[in-house]
Every structure is written in C-alpha cells, then in structure tokens.
Amino acid sequence: MTRPSVADIEPVGPAGQRGRLARLARTNVVWTLGVLVGLAAVFAALRPEAFAGPFNIRTIFINAAIPVVLAVGMTFVIITGGIDLSVGSVLVFSGVVAAKVMAANGAADADWTVIALGSVAGVAAGTGWGLVNGLLVTKGRIPPLIATLGTLGMALGLAQVATDGSDLGAPRRLTDVVGNHLIARQLPVLALVAAAVAVVFGWLLAATRFGRHTYAVGSNPEAARRVGIRVDRHLIRVYALSGLLAGVAGVLNLAKFSSTTIASHTEDNLSAIAGAVLGGTSLFGGSGTIAGTVVGVLIPVVVNDGLIILGVQQFWLFVAVGAVLVVAVFFDQLRRRLRDRD
Amino acid sequence: MTATPLLEVRGINKSFGPVQVLRDVDFAIYPGEVTALVGDNGAGKSTLVKCIGGIHPIDSGEYHFEGTPVSVHSPRDASGLGVEIVYQDLALCDNLDIVQNMFLGRERRNGLVLDEVTMEQLATETLAGLSVRTVKSVRQLVASLSGGQRQTVAIAKAVLWNSKVVILDEPTAALGVAQTAQVLELVRRLADTGHAVVLISHNMNDVFAVSDRIAALYLGRMAAQVKASDVTYAQIVELITAGRSGDLGLTPAVADITNGAQS
Ligand SMILES: Nc1ncnc2c1ncn2[C@@H]1O[C@H](COP(=O)(O)OP(=O)(O)OP(=O)(O)O)[C@@H](O)[C@H]1O
Ligand SMILES: [Mg+2]
Numbered sequence: 002m003t004r005p006s007v008a009d010i011e012p013v014g015p016a017g018q019r020g021r022l023a024r025l026a027r028t029n030v031v032w033t034l035g036v037l038v039g040l041a042a043v044f045a046a047l048r049p050e051a052f053a054g055p056f057n058i059r060t061i062f063i064n065a066a067i068p069v070v071l072a073v074g075m076t077f078v079i080i081t082g083g084i085d086l087s088v089g090s091v092l093v094f095s096g097v098v099a100a101k102v103m104a105a106n107g108a109a110d111a112d113w114t115v116i117a118l119g120s121v122a123g124v125a126a127g128t129g130w131g132l133v134n135g136l137l138v139t140k141g142r143i144p145p146l147i148a149t150l151g152t153l154g155m156a157l158g159l160a161q162v163a164t165d166g167s168d169l170g171a172p173r174r175l176t177d178v179v180g181n182h183l184i185a186r187q188l189p190v191l192a193l194v195a196a197a198v199a200v201v202f203g204w205l206l207a208a209t210r211f212g213r214h215t216y217a218v219g220s221n222p223e224a225a226r227r228v229g230i231r232v233d234r235h236l237i238r239v240y241a242l243s244g245l246l247a248g249v250a251g252v253l254n255l256a257k258f259s260s261t262t263i264a265s266h267t268e269d270n271l272s273a274i275a276g277a278v279l280g281g282t283s284l285f286g287g288s289g290t291i292a293g294t295v296v297g298v299l300i301p302v303v304v305n306d307g308l309i310i311l312g313v314q315q316f317w318l319f320v321a322v323g324a325v326l327v328v329a330v331f332f333d334q335l336r337r338r339l340r341d342r343d
Numbered sequence: 344m345t346a347t348p349l350l351e352v353r354g355i356n357k358s359f360g361p362v363q364v365l366r367d368v369d370f371a372i373y374p375g376e377v378t379a380l381v382g383d384n385g386a387g388k389s390t391l392v393k394c395i396g397g398i399h400p401i402d403s404g405e406y407h408f409e410g411t412p413v414s415v416h417s418p419r420d421a422s423g424l425g426v427e428i429v430y431q432d433l434a435l436c437d438n439l440d441i442v443q444n445m446f447l448g449r450e451r452r453n454g455l456v457l458d459e460v461t462m463e464q465l466a467t468e469t470l471a472g473l474s475v476r477t478v479k480s481v482r483q484l485v486a487s488l489s490g491g492q493r494q495t496v497a498i499a500k501a502v503l504w505n506s507k508v509v510i511l512d513e514p515t516a517a518l519g520v521a522q523t524a525q526v527l528e529l530v531r532r533l534a535d536t537g538h539a540v541v542l543i544s545h546n547m548n549d550v551f552a553v554s555d556r557i558a559a560l561y562l563g564r565m566a567a568q569v570k571a572s573d574v575t576y577a578q579i580v581e582l583i584t585a586g587r588s589g590d591l592g593l594t595p596a597v598a599d600i601t602n603g604a605q606s
Binding site: 208 | 450452
C-alpha cells in the first residue's frame with residue numbers, strides 16, 4: 002500500500018466520477034442525441050406551429066412507444082452478439098393470443114380481469130417465442146440470423162392460422178385506458194409504459210450482474226465461460242427477454258390500434274435494429290446502452306413526422322433509415338478496425 | 344524448502360477422443376515458490392493446467408489440495424480452492440474496463456445493484472499492491488491496453504481473490520524486453536507474498552531467472568520435476584527435447600514407449 006506506484010493509479014472518488022463522465026462522452030449517446038436535437042430544431046424552424054406544438058410532440062412520443070419497447074429487447078440481444086429478426090411477428094402473434102383470450106371472455110365489453118389475463122397470455126406467448134429463439138441459438142447451434150428468421154415465419158404463419166386471416170379487435174376498456182388515454186390530458190399512457198420499460202431495462206443492463214454478463218457474453222464468450230458464467234443459459238434468458246418485450250409490445254399494439262393485422266409490422270425488426278445501432282449498439286456485440294437506443298428510435302420517428310408535416314412522400318423514410326443503418330454499421334466496423342490495429 | 348506441496352496431482356491421464364495428451368502425470372506445486380512448467384509445443388502444458396483449473400475433466404488420477412483429496416469439475420471448484428489461472432489467450436473482455444474484467448463472474452453487489460465503488464477501490468488496491476505502475480486508469484477499456492498491461496490485468500485478476508495458487512500460461516510470450524521484465528518481476532513478487540506460482544514458458548532465461556523448481560513435460564509424460572539450482576540450462580533443454588538427460592528424466596524404456604505411442 003505504501004509503494005510509490007500507488008500515486009500512478011487514478012484514485013477513486015472525484016476522479017472516478019471524471020472517469021464515468023469520460024465514459025459517457027466516449028459512448029455515442031451524446032453524439033446521437035445531438036443529431037436528434039438538430040433534426041428536431043430544423044423541423045421546428047421550418048414549421049414551428051405544426052411541428053413544435055404539444056399535439057405533434059405527443060404524437061411523436063406515442064409513435065415511438067412501441068418501437069422503443071421492441072428496440073430495448075433488441076439492444077440486449079445485439080449486445081450479446083446476436084440478432085432477433087422475429088420481433089415484429091412475435092408482436093403480432095402475442096397480440097393475437099391476447100385478443101383471442103379477451104374475445105372469448107366478453108370481447109369488446111371484456112372487464113379488467115379478462116384484459117389482465119389476456120395481456121399475461123400475450124406476454125407469455127412472446128416469452129415463449131423468445132425461449133424458442135434462445136434454445137435454437139444455444140442448444141441447436143443455429144446462427145441467430147437464421148433461427149430468428151425461422152421463428153419470424155412461424156410466428157407470423159401461426160398468427161394467421163389462429164385468426165384465419167381475419168382481424169381481431171380489442172376490448173373498449175383496453176383501447177380507452179391504455180391505447181388512447183392521456184394522463185392529465187397531456188401524458189400518453191403508451192409513452193409512459195415505454196418510458197417505464199426503458200428505465201427498468203436500462204437499469205437492468207447498466208447496474209446489475211445480469212447486464213454485466215450480457216456485455217461479457219457478447220464481448221468474449223470464452224472469457225465469460227472461464228469465469229463461470231453459464232453462457233448458454235444467459236443467452237436463452239436474453240432471447241426470452243426480447244420475446245417478452247415483443248409480447249408487451251403486442252399488447253400495447255392491440256390497445257393502440259384494436260387490431261391484429263400484420264400490416265406495418267413487417268419492418269418492425271428493421272426499425273428496432275436501426276434504433277439500437279443508431280444509438281451506438283455495436284452489431285459485433287459487447288457494447289451499447291438503452292439510453293442510446295431510445296434516442297436511436299426517436300430519430301427515424303421524428304424524421305418521419307417531419308416529412309409528413311413537410312408533405313414529403315413517406316416512403317423516403319425507409320430509404321433514409323436503411324441508408325443510415327448501413328452507414329452507422331460501416332463507421333462502427335471502421336472504428337473497430339482502427340482500434341484493433343494498434 | 345522441503346515443504347509439503349500445496350497442490351498435487353498424481354497419475355493424471357487425459358485423452359481427447361483417441362488422442363492421449365497426458366499420461367500418468369505427477370505434478371506438485373509449493374507455496375512461496377515459482378514452479379516452471381516447460382516442454383515442447385504440444386507437450387501438454389496447457390492441457391495439464393486446464394485439468395488443474397477444472398476446464399477439462401480428468402480421465403483418471405488424483406487431485407490433492409493442502410494434503411486432502413478433492414474433486415475439481417469446473418472452474419468454480421478450482422477458484423473455490425483458491426486456484427487461479429491466467430490462460431495463454433488471457434481471455435479478457437475487450438469491451439469491458441479493467442475493474443469490470445477483474446470482477447467478472449464475481450461482481451460485488453449492494454442488494455441487486457453492482458457495487459462499483461467498492462470494486463473500483465479493490466481493483467486499485469490490488470494493482471497498487473502488485474506495484475503496477477503502467478496502468479493510467481482502472482476505468483480504461485481493456486481494448487486500449489498494451490500486451491503487457493493486459494497481462495498485468497489478467498494477473499491482478501487472478502490474485503484479487505486471495506488465491507493461493509496462481510498459474511500463468513506463457514505470460515511473456517507476446518511481450519517485449521521491458522514488459523517481460525515487468526511481468527517476471529510480478530511473478531516473483533507473487534511467490535514472495537506466499538503464493539504457489541506456476542510459470543509456463545519456452546524461454547529458458549525467464550525460467551532460470553525466476554523459478555525455484557522446474558517440471559519438464561515430454562510428449563504428455565512428466566520427465567522430471569527438479570530444483571532449479573540442481574540442474575543446468577543444457578539438462579533442461581535435453582529433458583524438453585528427449586525426455587531424459589543423464590540419470591534425470593524418463594527411463595530409456597519409457598522414453599521409447601512414449602516416442603512409439605506418438606509416431
Ligand atoms: N480441446 C482439445 N481437443 C483435442 N486435442 C487437444 C485439445 N487441446 C489440446 N489438444 C492436443 O493436446 C496436445 C497438447 O496440447 P497443449 O495445448 O496442452 O500443448 P502445450 O504444451 O500447451 O503446447 P504450446 O507450447 O504450443 O502451448 C496437442 O497435441 C493438442 O493438439
Ligand atoms: Mg500451451
């Protein structure tokens with residue numbers, strides 16, 4: 002303890018805090034947040050009353066709610082070095098399961114007990130698909146891309162088999178209180194649920210052993226194994242977590258649209274992956290944050306909203322998101338190559 | 344110096360499928376000493392160490408710790424005994440910082456939440472206790488460290504746990520002259536603080552510089568385990584390349600069988 006070299010090591014305390022700040026700056030979150038603020042400023046300058054009004058701001062948060070829930074799960078999966086293409090289908094499947102339970106017990110007039118039961122069933126169904134993904138990836142040794150592409154097809158197909166291709170609606174109470182309700186006439190319930198999901202799972206990732214092991218498994222699975230982390234079990238849990246959140250998103254989607262159609266969910270996986278990657282999560286595994294993901298999801302939502310207000314054809318959004326995704330990954334791998342060289 | 348071994352394996356056999364990698368190996372490690380484990384490429388050094396560390400289950404043989412027979416089936420069993428291994432490939436997580444790597448798998452917690460302050464403090468103290476002066480901040484990502492610094496972190500990780508046995512698999516293989524000297528100094532210091540240390544190395548200068556005993560593996564058999572002061576450089580090289588040297592090492596008959604089994 003009294004050796005002279007002690008002084009050479011950064012002490013804990015204030016300096017440790019400086020370390021944390023430095024780490025924050027090192028992450029892409031701050032940078033990405035700057036982009037989001039910049040975009041919002043541009044739209045607000047072009048159309049102040051339409052874009053920056055309370056109605057539109059609320060719309061943005063409502064539109065971001067379900068993608069945020071999906072992207073949070075996706076972030077965990079990508080940090081482990083995997084991918085989950087099935088989230089959109091699992092969302093639809095979970096919505097169908099929830100709607101079926103509710104339809105069988107009162108349909109549009111179903112009471113809260115039934116709604117709760119249906120929601121639990123939907124979330125459980127999503128978790129089930131997540132477990133299947135996890136088992137395929139770990140025990141089956143199937144690459145995540147293929148495993149989740151397979152469950153994407155299966156979940157979607159089964160959802161259509163179960164509904165015979167027809168659309169199911171949601172109980173009125175669910176749509177009124179969760180889907181369209183504003184607390185104090187201002188705060189959308191959907192956005193609050195999404196915020197709660199982001200906070201809880203952000204905490205799980207940043208501050209708990211589960212989160213730390215998620216990074217470790219994605220960074221160097223062999224190192225994780227050597228220190229006694231059960232890598233396969235951890236991966237199964239992470240895929241189950243992504244499935245669970247897709248289930249939650251399924252129930253929220255039912256509440257919002259009172260519908261179980263596939264339309265508009267075919268690109269859910271793209272938007273969830275794009276959100277995570279724009280927010281600084283590396284597709285190579287080992288790094289990423291939930292805060293970054295939330296910002297990363299908001300960017301395309303804001304751009305979409307702004308383009309609608311400006312009257313630009315919306316399809317350009319897909320072009321933009323796709324292009325930005327590729328560019329973000331390009332820079333990520335460039336950064337890694339530079340880092341690995343020295 | 345004729346202390347009883349802290350850790351001893353007897354008659355260890357280990358095969359991977361049809362390939363027998365370790366044959367009837369005896370190996371003893373003493374507290375306060377550096378035992379060098381030498382042998383040619385493929386002799387079985389890393390495999391022996393992985394058996395001791397619980398990564399590979401042994402096919403047969405005995406494992407004694409502090410004089411009592413124990414069974415070690417997983418890395419957790421080994422670290423439970425106080426046996427820590429720094430592997431040839433280090434196995435650190437590039438995306439995690441020094442503290443996170445040192446505590447990986449054994450994180451300190453306050454309730455459910457990771458206790459970062461305590462972990463940072465303990466990591467800093469451990470590095471300081473090893474007189475490590477090359478690391479700027481314990482919150483640096485491991486990806487940003489040099490080879491020697493990584494080695495240092497891996498060693499510090501191994502001693503963080505009040506470990507009694509520290510095994511280092513070729514810790515200096517990828518290092519330059521100055522960093523090698525630093526790591527060897529660290530190895531010696533570990534033994535001086537009472538650890539039983541095993542050093543695997545192909546560099547005879549390093550071996551003679553720091554070790555008290557030398558164990559030579561030859562094609563999966565333990566050719567000899569001797570005091571460093573009792574042998575010469577040339578004898579060790581002969582043990583490594585031929586399995587015997589004068590009256591040291593395998594008997595001619597065993598050496599022939601060993602050769603035969605390999606070809
Ligand atoms: N997991 C494994 N499966 C099959 N064979 C293995 C395995 N691990 C090691 N071997 C074989 O066992 C033999 C001994 O390997 P080991 O890595 O123990 O040698 P070593 O003495 O550490 O060599 P080096 O000095 O090159 O590190 C080699 O022939 C190797 O091919
Ligand atoms: Mg080896």
